[in-house]
Amino acid sequence: MSITITSPSVRDVVSGQFTVTFQVAATAPTQLSSYEAYVGRRLVRGSLLSCNSACTYPVSFTVDSATSTWPVLRTQSSNGQIDDGPQQIQVQAYGFGTWVAAGTSTVVVNNLRPTVALAAPTLPPTVTDGRALADKSVRLEVTPGTTAPGAVVTAVDAVSGPYTLTTIAPLQPGDPWIVEADTSQWPEGPANLDVSVLDSTGKRSNPAPHDLMVIHGFTLFGPALDTPVYDDATPPVDLSYGYGQYVVNTWPVLVETFVDGISANRQTFTQADQSTRPGVVTAVVPGVLAAGTHQMTFVVTDNRGMSEQLVRQVSVMTSASVSWLSGTNQVGVVGSPMRLTAQASTAYGSVLAWQLQNADTGEVLTMPSCSADPCPTTQTQTLTFTPRTAGVLHLRLQIMFGPVNRPARVLTTSVTVLPAPTDFTGDRQPDVLARDNAGRLLLFRGNGKGGWAAPGVVIGTGWQGFTSIVSNGDLNGDLTPDIMARGYAGQMWVYGTNGRGGWSGTGEPSALILPGYTVISGVGDFDGDGHTDVIARDTAGRLWLNSGSRSWRNPVQIGTGWQGFTSIFSTGDFDGDGHVDVLARISDGRLMLYRGNGKGGWAAAGKVIGTGWSIFTALAGIGDFDGDGHRDVLARTSDGRLLLYRGNGAGGWAGSGQAIGSGWQGFNAIIGVG
Numbered sequence: 111m112s113i114t115i116t117s118p119s120v121r122d123v124v125s126g127q128f129t130v131t132f133q134v135a136a137t138a139p140t141q142l143s144s145y146e147a148y149v150g151r152r153l154v155r156g157s158l159l160s161c162n163s164a165c166t167y168p169v170s171f172t173v174d175s176a177t178s179t180w181p182v183l184r185t186q187s188s189n190g191q192i193d194d195g196p197q198q199i200q201v202q203a204y205g206f207g208t209w210v211a212a213g214t215s216t217v218v219v220n221n222l223r224p225t226v227a228l229a230a231p232t233l234p235p236t237v238t239d240g241r242a243l244a245d246k247s248v249r250l251e252v253t254p255g256t257t258a259p260g261a262v263v264t265a266v267d268a269v270s271g272p273y274t275l276t277t278i279a280p281l282q283p284g285d286p287w288i289v290e291a292d293t294s295q296w297p298e299g300p301a302n303l304d305v306s307v308l309d310s311t312g313k314r315s316n317p318a319p320h321d322l323m324v325i326h327g328f329t330l331f332g333p334a335l336d337t338p339v340y341d342d343a344t345p346p347v348d349l350s351y352g353y354g355q356y357v358v359n360t361w362p363v364l365v366e367t368f369v370d371g372i373s374a375n376r377q378t379f380t381q382a383d384q385s386t387r388p389g390v391v392t393a394v395v396p397g398v399l400a401a402g403t404h405q406m407t408f409v410v411t412d413n414r415g416m417s418e419q420l421v422r423q424v425s426v427m428t429s430a431s432v433s434w435l436s437g438t439n440q441v442g443v444v445g446s447p448m449r450l451t452a453q454a455s456t457a458y459g460s461v462l463a464w465q466l467q468n469a470d471t472g473e474v475l476t477m478p479s480c481s482a483d484p485c486p487t488t489q490t491q492t493l494t495f496t497p498r499t500a501g502v503l504h505l506r507l508q509i510m511f512g513p514v515n516r517p518a519r520v521l522t523t524s525v526t527v528l529p530a531p532t533d534f535t536g537d538r539q540p541d542v543l544a545r546d547n548a549g550r551l552l553l554f555r556g557n558g559k560g561g562w563a564a565p566g567v568v569i570g571t572g573w574q575g576f577t578s579i580v581s582n583g584d585l586n587g588d589l590t591p592d593i594m595a596r597g598y599a600g601q602m603w604v605y606g607t608n609g610r611g612g613w614s615g616t617g618e619p620s621a622l623i624l625p626g627y628t629v630i631s632g633v634g635d636f637d638g639d640g641h642t643d644v645i646a647r648d649t650a651g652r653l654w655l656n657s658g659s660r661s662w663r664n665p666v667q668i669g670t671g672w673q674g675f676t677s678i679f680s681t682g683d684f685d686g687d688g689h690v691d692v693l694a695r696i697s698d699g700r701l702m703l704y705r706g707n708g709k710g711g712w713a714a715a716g717k718v719i720g721t722g723w724s725i726f727t728a729l730a731g732i733g734d735f736d737g738d739g740h741r742d743v744l745a746r747t748s749d750g751r752l753l754l755y756r757g758n759g760a761g762g763w764a765g766s767g768q769a770i771g772s773g774w775q776g777f778n779a780i781i782g783v784g
Contacts, residue, residue, distance in 0.1 A: 113201055113213035132201045132213055134158070148200040149217070158203060361413065368407040430456035430511045435490065438523040444500050444530040445589030452521065453490045456511040460485035466493045469506035469522060500529040530589035532733065533784040536609035539563065540733040540784025542744070543581070543593070544777040549574030552777075553611055556784070560736035560754055561770055569612060576603075581783045582632030583642040585658065588614065591783055594632065594644070600625025602644075602662075622662035627654075628673075633680040636690045637710030645680075645692070647672050655710055668711060675702075676724075681731025681741040681782070685761035689713065693731070693743065699724030703761055719762060726753075727775075732782035740764065744782060750775030 114133050130147060147154045202212040280287055289305055303320040367375045404424045411417040437450030454461045463479040475495035497503055507521040534541040539558035545551050551570035557563040576595035585592040590609040594602050602622040606614035624630055627646040636643040641658030648654065651673030654665040675694040684691040689708035695701050701720035705713040728746040735742040740759035745767060746752050752774045753767035
């Protein structure tokens with residue numbers, strides 16, 4: 111009995127599958143039941159039909175050399191697919207309880223796996239001479255080798271990294287496949303790709319490795335500067351640009367801006383700076399660019415020393431011009447209108463509006479606009495405003511121009527604003543009012559040097575009907591000092607002044623009614639709320655503050671035990687701390703200073719600042735009567751002499767009393783104004 115393998119003979123396997131045909135030649139009846147076949151290291155078992163007489167017994171089975179599955183009735187395989195190259199085929203038959211026949215042959219196996227050829231790839235971002243390449247993708251050209259139709263190119267990573275890989279099919283037959291990898295999300299460092307080809311039969315080529323070194327750079331984009339920049343822009347508009355990083359953290363970055371090759375600004379940005387506008391940094395160009403063409407260079411350097419730059423040409427156009435014609439450096443007065451004149455012109459549309467601001471606070475003082483249609487390209491404008499505070503006022507003028515309101519060049523200037531006069535005549539020198547026994551009210555104008563500018567003049571009659579007369583600053587808001595006088599029923603009357611030594615009208619009753627008070631005194635703004643106040647002592651010796659901000663309602667008690675004082679008055683800030691103070695004379699002749707705290711109360715207990723003041727029949731605060739910057743006091747003796755006591759600005763005196771008048775015994779009320 112013998113086994114003969116008739117197919118295949120020695121030959122190549124061209125399809126990945128081949129058929130083995132063998133026959134069992136027997137000269138007598140046989141009882142064969144099965145066979146075993148080895149192809150290389152792979153084993154196949156199958157059943158045989160019994161042959162009961164002499165016969166030739168042909169048997170065939172098919173081997174798939176590229177897979178581990180054998181299409182036979184009963185199969186068993188090992189070690190996967192059959193290796194390429196010459197492989198021995200062994201077949202033996204089983205019968206009569208033993209192996210009774212065997213045969214051998216040889217087949218040359220070529221599994222025809224697809225092959226892959228890689229063209230030179232485009233490198234991912236890497237660093238050359240300090241600058242990052244813009245391309246962030248790697249592209250591999252893949253050419254499948256001999257393979258079955260319908261090949262598909264795939265790419266896998268060798269280290270299971272977070273790689274994103276795609277394949278692009280050829281547009282024309284015969285063109286290479288493209289494997290593209292976006293490396294923007296890859297970590298920096300070595301990366302290994304395995305590229306293989308899978309054909310339609312499921313056969314995969316051996317992997318072709320490709321090693322990359324990924325180094326992330328960054329890109330810059332913008333500014334576009336599609337529209338011209340105007341010479342009044344500070345900084346020039348549209349100079350924001352993007353800064354794009356990849357995965358690697360390269361913060362902080364240094365941003366440097368050059369204008370015409372000269373460094374204009376250096377600024378460091380951290381990752382925290384990106385919270386509001388991710389990926390955007392702004393070039394800050396201080397100052398104003400002159401008209402013409404400028405080269406703007408933006409350089410960004412990250413923490414690894416990698417840098418990138420953008421160069422843009424900026425066209426700067428003259429937008430408009432504006433100039434002062436008059437009114438600059440003038441001196442004004444609080445509450446009085448001030449005027450400045452300016453001229454503006456533009457070649458870009460029309461001058462549409464003007465805006466004059468307080469440069470320190472941003473307050474808009476006036477904003478005239480053009481009412482013509484169309485507005486002229488050149489305009490002259492008088493800007494009128496009324497200052498409300500004294501001091502140096504810094505002004506900022508800006509015009510709006512163009513088809514729409516576009517800010518143009520800014521002008522600045524300063525003006526000096528003097529305080530509103532607090533004296534009776536408006537010459538800023540404290541004055542004195544005195545009432546005689548006939549009820550006439552006389553004005554004595556001070557000369558600002560501790561004396562008089564003119565003899566007393568009568569400015570009113572019939573004032574004998576008032577039990578108290580006080581000067582209390584501006585009560586009606588016209589920025590001139592007013593006089594308050596109490597009638598016999600306690601009604602307080604307000605007499606407005608015209609700032610020129612006369613009256614602005616007749617007296618008007620106020621909401622303040624003070625019957626039964628033994629002393630009434632004007633103290634200016636004692637509680638710091640911006641309104642003038644009045645203090646009054648009742649018969650029980652309690653001292654009350656009547657605040658002008660409360661329209662004289664709800665007086666506040668600020669002291670007790672004041673019944674021992676024979677005179678209570680104020681001359682303003684006597685100790686130089688910025689708060690209104692009160693002076694009071696005790697019956698034994700001591701003069702006390704009570705320092706105000708600026709909040710309607712006291713900063714300290716009373717302090718003796720003089721003795722022997724009982725000789726005076728009248729006391730009055732007069733402000734700065736001698737022009738030395740400190741508050742003074744007037745005192746009248748029983749023989750009619752009027753003395754000036756000059757304050758030293760620290761709560762004391764600059765010298766002894768100086769006689770500035772005589773014959774004042776004929777007056778029953780002396781009031782300082784100023």
